[in-house]
Amino acid sequence: MHDVYNFVAGPLVWVAFIVFFGGWLFRLIRMFSLINKKEPFIYTYMSWKYSFRSIFRWMIPFATTNWRRKPVLTIVTFAFHICLIITPIFLLAHIILFDEAWNISWWSLPEGWADVMTLIVIGCCIYFLVRRLKSPEVQFVTYPSDYIILAIVAAPFITGFLAYHQWINYQLMLILHILAGEIMLMAIPFTRLSHMIFSPFTRAYMGSEFGGVRHTRDW
Amino acid sequence: MKKAAILVSLVLTVSTLLWVTAWSQEDIVVLDASAFENSQRPPSVFVHEEHNEKAEIEDCNACHHVYDDEGKLVEDESSEDQLCSDCHGLDAEGRQPGLMKAFHVNCKGCHLEQKKGPIMCGECHQRG
Numbered sequence: 001m002h003d004v005y006n007f008v009a010g011p012l013v014w015v016a017f018i019v020f021f022g023g024w025l026f027r028l029i030r031m032f033s034l035i036n037k038k039e040p041f042i043y044t045y046m047s048w049k050y051s052f053r054s055i056f057r058w059m060i061p062f063a064t065t066n067w068r069r070k071p072v073l074t075i076v077t078f079a080f081h082i083c084l085i086i087t088p089i090f091l092l093a094h095i096i097l098f099d100e101a102w103n104i105s106w107w108s109l110p111e112g113w114a115d116v117m118t119l120i121v122i123g124c125c126i127y128f129l130v131r132r133l134k135s136p137e138v139q140f141v142t143y144p145s146d147y148i149i150l151a152i153v154a155a156p157f158i159t160g161f162l163a164y165h166q167w168i169n170y171q172l173m174l175i176l177h178i179l180a181g182e183i184m185l186m187a188i189p190f191t192r193l194s195h196m197i198f199s200p201f202t203r204a205y206m207g208s209e210f211g212g213v214r215h216t217r218d219w
Numbered sequence: 220m221k222k223a224a225i226l227v228s229l230v231l232t233v234s235t236l237l238w239v240t241a242w243s244q245e246d247i248v249v250l251d252a253s254a255f256e257n258s259q260r261p262p263s264v265f266v267h268e269e270h271n272e273k274a275e276i277e278d279c280n281a282c283h284h285v286y287d288d289e290g291k292l293v294e295d296e297s298s299e300d301q302l303c304s305d306c307h308g309l310d311a312e313g314r315q316p317g318l319m320k321a322f323h324v325n326c327k328g329c330h331l332e333q334k335k336g337p338i339m340c341g342e343c344h345q346r347g
Contacts, residue, residue: 002334092259093340100323111259166346174339 001171008178009097016182023189027197042205045212054207055200057219064219073131080124083117084153088181090114093164111164118161125154145191152187155180254304254318260344263322274336282325290314 035042057063067074088094092108099105109117129150132138159177162168188196195202203218210218252262276282280297286306287293290313298306307318316324326343330336337343 002331002338005338006331096319096323096340099320100327163341166341170341171339174341 001175004175005171008175008182012178012182016185020185020188023186024197027189027194031198031201042208046204046208047212050207050211051204052207053211054203054218057217058203066219076124076127079120080128083120083124084157087114087117087121088156115161115164118157118164121157122154122161125150125157149187149191149193152180152184152191153193156184250322251302254302254309256309260340261346263326263343264345265326265343274333281329286315 058067061074061078062068062071087109090107090109091114092111095105095108129147132142132146132150156177159173159180163170163173163177167173184193187193206218210216248264248266249262250265252258270276278297279299280295283297283299283301285293285296285298303321304318307315307321309317309319311317311320315321326336327338330338
């Protein structure tokens with residue numbers, strides 16, 4: 001078990017983070033080079049003011065018509081994304097591993113909070129799954145891969161929850177948890193999860209086009 | 220009457236069994252975590268004698284080390300008459316790690332070197 005753990009918690013972590021940040025950079029470089037090649041004219045109306053106006057507006061729950069139109073989805077979406085990002089970054093066990101490896105540490109969530117936030121992520125994933133299966137307008141834009149992507153996101157949290165409580169086989173669960181996290185990180189730049197990279201740019205573009213060209217709001 | 224006798228002996232047997240298992244819990248020793256103010260995990264399982272027998276450790280200072288003021292390990296001296304928390308405060312001081320990290324590095328560090336023993340969080344911090 002030592003060898004397997006040391007491999008997934010050592011070299012594979014490096015691979016995952018290099019692919020994650022490298023992929024992030026690659027997608028950005030490619031996006032800008034595509035703009036420059038095909039649509040450089042968008043720079044004539046891209047605006048910092050309208051960009052940030054749109055980004056901030058859409059970051060506030062219920063501040064846009066679309067957020068108000070589907071209140072349950074809005075709450076689930078915000079709860080999901082906040083917990084998804086905050087929990088792993090401020091998880092005590094993760095920080096301890098960073099501290100042991102690089103001698104750096106930062107504030108951590110009380111474990112009870114992290115536990116609840118993990119359950120929120122899992123619950124939201126179930127909501128997204130049911131919505132994808134039941135809602136016709138979502139079905140219409142669903143590829144089979146979307147279910148796999150949802151599973152990729154849910155897996156680190158389900159295995160992390162089970163490992164934390166030491167239910168079922170702890171050692172196996174922890175190794176699966178680390179693997180699942182690495183798979184998720186590596187999938188982000190190359191799947192629909194890349195909205196993590198692109199969403200600020202999408203908003204910036206929409207904000208600028210609506211603000212500068214159509215002279216209206218994009219919310 | 221016979222029924223009652225069976226019932227009584229059954230209760231006695233079960234309670235004896237329970238008592239014996241409860242008693243044998245005393246063998247399981249955990250590290251003294253009383254210095255921690257707000258423990259997030261159960262204290263680490265550690266059976267001193269069994270561990271040292273299994274790991275074939277004879278020198279106390281394999282774990283109970285002494286470092287001098289310059290942060291150098293003092294060979295041939297040991298600190299088993301002190302608490303870990305006598306030196307290691309909750310926070311790191313210079314190169315001296317805080318208590319939690321000292322435990323982690325001391326135990327897990329050796330287990331990694333020896334390629335034996337627990338190295339995952341929950342292998343030591345076991346939930347009941």
